Amino acid sequence: MSENVNERAHVSFLEKELDQLISRYKDDRERHKKTALRMKMSTAVLAATATVLLGWQNPASQEWFKNGALALNAVITMFAAYEVFKEPRKLWVRETEVFSKLKDIQRDLKYDLCRDPNLSDDKLSAYKQQIKEALEGSLDKWVKDKANT
Numbered sequence: 001m002s003e004n005v006n007e008r009a010h011v012s013f014l015e016k017e018l019d020q021l022i023s024r025y026k027d028d029r030e031r032h033k034k035t036a037l038r039m040k041m042s043t044a045v046l047a048a049t050a051t052v053l054l055g056w057q058n059p060a061s062q063e064w065f066k067n068g069a070l071a072l073n074a075v076i077t078m079f080a081a082y083e084v085f086k087e088p089r090k091l092w093v094r095e096t097e098v099f100s101k102l103k104d105i106q107r108d109l110k111y112d113l114c115r116d117p118n119l120s121d122d123k124l125s126a127y128k129q130q131i132k133e134a135l136e137g138s139l140d141k142w143v144k145d146k147a148n149t
Contacts, residue, residue: 018106025099032092039083046076101134
């Protein structure tokens, strides 16, 4: 009986860990996706506005337009620098990959638990190892990306 309770604790731990990881990666993925989109769109809108201001033909306010275009170009440069250093699109892609792997592991675990609620220690260890590999693979990619910049 105590063996079954202990095994159930391991299963509960794995399920809870998967739920937390999936939630975190889902939230991070969405945040980085939105940031990447905002950065791209902001850069495009500001670049277009700066171009229009530079080409505007109104002699009375020519200096104001040129100064505005200069300020917009400075903001574009800051957005571009943020994008280069933070790489929200790359983070979004990496977190989507981890999120998908974790969802697959969660689905497989739930399926196996439906078939046999008393999973062996070997099977539980295999699931734990899959989670660890998914997270380590993500970390390895991040470290390699940062080492190359």
